[in-house]
Amino acid sequence: MLTLTWVQVRANKSGFTLIEMMVVLAIMGAIIAMGLSRVRKRDNDIKKGARKFYVNGKEIRNQARLKNSTYRLMIRLDEGQQAFWVESAQGFQGHISAKEQEKLKDLKEEDKPPEVFEKDTKVIKKDSKLPDGLFFKSVENLEQDPITVGTAAIYFFPNGFVETSALQITDRKRVTWTLIYQPLTGQADIIPEERSLRDTKRD
Numbered sequence: 001m002l003t004l005t006w007v008q009v010r011a012n013k014s015g016f017t018l019i020e021m022m023v024v025l026a027i028m029g030a031i032i033a034m035g036l037s038r039v040r041k042r043d044n045d046i047k048k049g050a051r052k053f054y055v056n057g058k059e060i061r062n063q064a065r066l067k068n069s070t071y072r073l074m075i076r077l078d079e080g081q082q083a084f085w086v087e088s089a090q091g092f093q094g095h096i097s098a099k100e101q102e103k104l105k106d107l108k109e110e111d112k113p114p115e116v117f118e119k120d121t122k123v124i125k126k127d128s129k130l131p132d133g134l135f136f137k138s139v140e141n142l143e144q145d146p147i148t149v150g151t152a153a154i155y156f157f158p159n160g161f162v163e164t165s166a167l168q169i170t171d172r173k174r175v176t177w178t179l180i181y182q183p184l185t186g187q188a189d190i191i192p193e194e195r196s197l198r199d200t201k202r203d
Contacts, residue, residue: 046134046169047192050177053167054188057156057179059123060086061186064156071156072117075167077136077149083127084136087153088120095143095155095163130169137168137176140197154181162186166197 057073064071070093075084093116130136139152142164155163164183170176176194181187 046171046175046177047190048131050169050179050190053169053179054190056086056123057154057162057181057186057188060156061160061162063088063120063122064158065160068158070117070158071120072153073156074151074153075136075139076151077139077147079149082136083129084124085127086120086122086124087117089116089118092158093117093155095141095153133171135170135172137170137194138166139168140166142197146196156186160186164197166195168194170194 053073060071060073063069067088069088069090071086071088073084074087076082138146138148139154140146141152141154146166154165154167157163161183162181165181167179167181167188168176169179178191178193178195179188180191180195180197182189
């Protein structure tokens with residue numbers, strides 16, 4: 001009886017067997033693989049969303065040059081109402097600064113200047129949204145601080161120039177991608193991290 005008890009104690013102190021260790025490692029490996037798969041999928045989703053804006057931006061710039069018009073990519077950032085669409089106006093139209101926008105708000109409707117921009121369905125046929133689980137985080141340009149609520153615009157001019165802007169797309173969990181629109185080339189650099197215009201200038 002004493003011998004049996006001693007053997008049992010020794011067995012209990014010996015820890016996991018090789019088979020048990022292999023089972024535990026296999027389970028841990030499966031969990032890690034599933035987690036990595038989800039992370040990669042989310043990265044790919046954001047990458048696709050960013051690339052969609054890259055392609056749209058090229059087409060908007062082409063239309064601005066072709067039609068000698070100012071185009072703007074409109075982005076609504078409000079919670080639960082996020083969307084994007086395109087507007088255009090003939091000729092060169094400058095950006096309305098935040099101060100000018102505040103002044104316009106104080107004017108009566110009959111005193112406000114006529115709106116020159118209209119929705120343009122050539123590039124984007126209707127108000128669109130990002131894929132499920134993706135959100136606009138901010139839009140930044142040289143005229144004003146990063147916009148995180150309300151509506152923001154990125155301007156494309158008839159001469160081929162594009163307003164220097166940074167557009168951030170995020171899953172609100174761990175991943176944020178930034179599109180930096182370059183003024184001279186009109187191209188958008190896709191950066192797989194959160195980046196502001198100020199950060200870009202430092203680089």
